[in-house]
C-alpha cells in the first residue's frame with residue numbers, strides 16, 4: 105500500500121513552482137573595503153561594492169565584518185610582542201599567560217578593560233548601517249584562533265568572537281561564517297565556544313572547513329610557520345583569501361587525499377556532536393585546492409548541512425579554450441549540491457587567473473552547472489519523483505495504517521496519478537492471462553480494490569489479451585470507497601462483481617485463477633500485505649497466480665544529520681523508535697561493496713527477507729487460514745563494509761516486488777530505474793537510531809532487524825554493532841601449510857541474490873562476495889573482528905511503534 109498518501113495530499117495543495125536555485129555571492133576582501141573612497145551616489149564603500157557586484161549578476165556578497173585595524177589592536181592587546189617570544193618555541197603567546205619579566209602593564213590594563221567591556225572603534229568594522237548589512241554573508245575575523253594551544257589566546261579569541269557576533273546582531277545580521285578550525289588537538293575547545301555562541305537563538309553559524317583537514321595535513325606548521333614569519337602578527341590569513349595558490353598545502357607522500365577528507369569530516373562530526381546537532385549550525389565548505397580526484401569522494405558532504413561553498417578562482421582549471429571550469433569530481437559535487445540551494449561564494453574572480461572569459465566567466469560557469477544538474481532538471485520535469493516531491497525532501501512522515509484506517513477519496517485520487525504502478529500491474533495481469541489456454545474460463549479477484557483502478561486495468565488487460573470468458577471480483581473493506589466502486593460498476597456492468605468486506609474473513613462465490621492485490625508498503629511488508637494475503641489465499645485455486653508473487657525488503661545504513669535532527673526534535677523515545685516514510689535528499693549511504701573485514705560483507709544495499717504468495721506448504725486450519733501469525737515473523741543479520749568514516753544515524757528501507765515474471769516494482773536505489781522508473785507511489789522507509797554511532801574508515805557494521813508479531817500487532821525491532829579489524833597473530837585455520845584462500849567474487853546463494861526482475865541487466869558483481877570455504881571463513885571472522893560499539897535495541901516488544909492487525 106502506498107506510503108505517500110498524506111504527503112501527496114499536501115503536495116497537491118501546495119503544488120507551485122519551486123525552483124531549486126543556488127545563490128551565488130562574490131567575496132569582497134577587507135582591503136577592497138578600506139582602500140577607496142565611495143563614489144556618488146553610494147554613501148559608503150560597502151554599498152558601492154555591493155551595487156557593483158549586483159550589476160555583475162551576483163545574488164549576494166560575502167565580506168568580512170572587521171578590518172585590519174581590529175586585528176592589529178587585538179594583537180597588541182592580547183599577544184606578547186614578538187621580540188619577547190621564546191624563539192625556540194616559535195609560538196605566539198598571550199599576554200595573560202606570559203611569564204616574561206618586562207610586562208607592559210599599561211597595555212595589559214587596556215586589554216583588561218576591553219575584556220570587561222568589549223567594544224569596536226569605527227575603523228575596525230567594515231559596515232555600520234543596516235542597508236550595508238542587508239543580504240550580506242558576514243565572515244567573522246578569520247584570524248581568531250578558537251582552538252589555539254595557548255589558553256589565553258583561546259580565551260581572548262572567544263571574547264572577540266562574542267563581540268563580533270553581538271555587533272553583527274546589532275546590524276540585524278543573523279548568519280555568520282566562523283573561522284576555520286586549525287588545531288585538531290583543540291577541536292573540542294573550538295566546538296565548546298561555538299556551542300556557547302549558539303545560545304543566541306537568533307544567530308545561525310557556519311563552520312568554515314577545507315575539505316581536507318589542514319590540521320591533519322600540517323598539524324604544527326600551520327600555526328608555527330605563520331608565527332615564525334610574522335611573530336608580531338596574528339595567525340595566518342586563511343587560505344580562502346589566497347587566490348594565487350601560493351599557500352597551498354601539500355599532503356604528505358603515501359597518504360591519499362581521501363584520508364585527509366575523512367579527517368576533515370571527523371573534525372566536523374566532532375564539532376556538530378558537541379553542539380548537539382544544533383540545526384542553526386551549518387557548514388561553509390571550502391573547496392580550495394588541493395581537491396580529491398577520485399569520483400564520489402566529495403559525495404559524503406552532500407549528506408551534511410552545507411549551507412555555503414567557497415570556490416576560489418584557484419579551484420578552477422582552464423578548459424581547452426582557456427576558460428575557467430572545475431575539475432570533474434568538483435563539478436559533479438557542485439551539480440549534486442544544487443538541489444540543497446547552497447550559497448556559493450566565488451573569490452578572486454577578478455584576479456585574472458585564467459586567460460579567457462574575464463571575471464564573469466566563473467559566475468556563468470556555476471550557473472551553467474546549475475542548469476545542467478540532473479537533479480535540478482528532474483525537479484523541473486513533470487512526472488519525475490523529484491518534481492512530485494518538491495519541497496518535501498527529507499520530510500518525516502508516519503506511515504499510514506491502511507488496514508486499521510479507511511482512506512479518504514482525495515488520497516486514492518492522488519495516488520491514482522502514478523502512471524507507472526498501474527501500467528506495471530496491467531502488464532502483469534496481461535501476461536498472466538496470456539498463459540491460460542484461450543478457451544478456459546478465468547476468474548480474477550482484486551483484493552483491496554480501493555476506488556477501482558486495478559479493476560479497470562484488469563478489464564483492459566482482458567481486452568488486450570482478447571479473452572471473452574473472464575469474470576472479475578472486487579473486494580474492498582473501506583465502506584466509503586465501496587460507494588465509488590458501486591458507481592463505477594455501472595460502467596463495468598456484469599463483468600465485475602463487487603464484494604464488501606475484509607479479505608481475511610469474506611467468502612467468494614468461487615475460487616479464482618488470479619489474485620491481484622496492492623497492499624505493499626515502502627518496506628514491502630510494513631502495511632501487512634502478508635497477513636491480509638494469508639486470508640485472501642483461500643480464494644486462489646491450487647495452481648492460481650498471485651500478483652504480486654513475492655516481495656523483498658532491503659536495508660542500507662545511512663548518515664543524515666538532517667533526518668537525525670528531525671527525529672530527535674520530538675523529544676520522546678517514541679519518535680526515535682518509529683520508522684518514517686521519507687523522500688531522501690541530504691542522505692549518504694555509508695556502506696560500500698566489498699569483502700570487508702570478515703569476508704562476509706555484502707553490497708551497499710542488502711536484502712533482509714522475502715514473502716512469497718502463495719506460500720509453499722502452508723499449515724492451515726479447517727477454514728483455510730494459518731492458525732497463528734508466527735510464519736510471518738522474519739529476521740536478518742546484515743554485514744556492511746564501511747570504507748570511509750561516517751556516523752550512522754539510521755537505516756534506509758526499500759522494497760522490490762515481483763508482480764509476474766520479470767514485471768515488477770522497485771524502490772531499491774540501484775535498481776528502481778531499471779524496474780519501474782519514475783514510479784511515484786513509494787518513498788523509502790527511515791529507521792532512526794536514538795544514538796548516532798561513529799563508524800571509522802574500514803570498519804564493519806552488523807545490523808540486526810526483526811519483523812515480530814503477536815495476535816494484534818506487527819512491529820520491527822532493530823540494532824547495530826560496529827567492528828574494526830585486527831590481524832590475527834597466527835593463521836586462523838589449520839589448512840596444512842596452505843595460505844588462507846583468497847576472496848571469491850563468484851555467486852553466493854545467500855548473500856546479495858541478484859534481482860529476478862533484472863537478471864539480464866543486472867549490475868556489476870557487487871552482490872556476491874564471499875569466501876569459498878565456509879568453515880575457514882568463520883574461523884577467520886572470529887579471529888579478526890574487534891567490537892567497537894553498538895546501539896541500543898530499538899522498539900523492544902513494539903513499545904513505540906507497531907502496525908495494527
Ligand SMILES: C[S@@+](CC[C@H](N)C(=O)[O-])C[C@H]1O[C@@H](n2cnc3c(N)ncnc32)[C@H](O)[C@@H]1O
Pocket residue numbers: 105106506507510511520551552553554555556557558579580581582585605606607608622623624636
Ligand atoms: C493501497 S490501496 C490500493 C487500492 C487500489 N487497489 C489501487 O491500487 O489504487 C489498498 C486498498 O486495500 C484495502 N484493504 C486493505 N486491507 C484490506 C482487507 N483486509 N480487506 C479488504 N480490503 C483491504 C484498503 O482499504 C485500500 O482500499
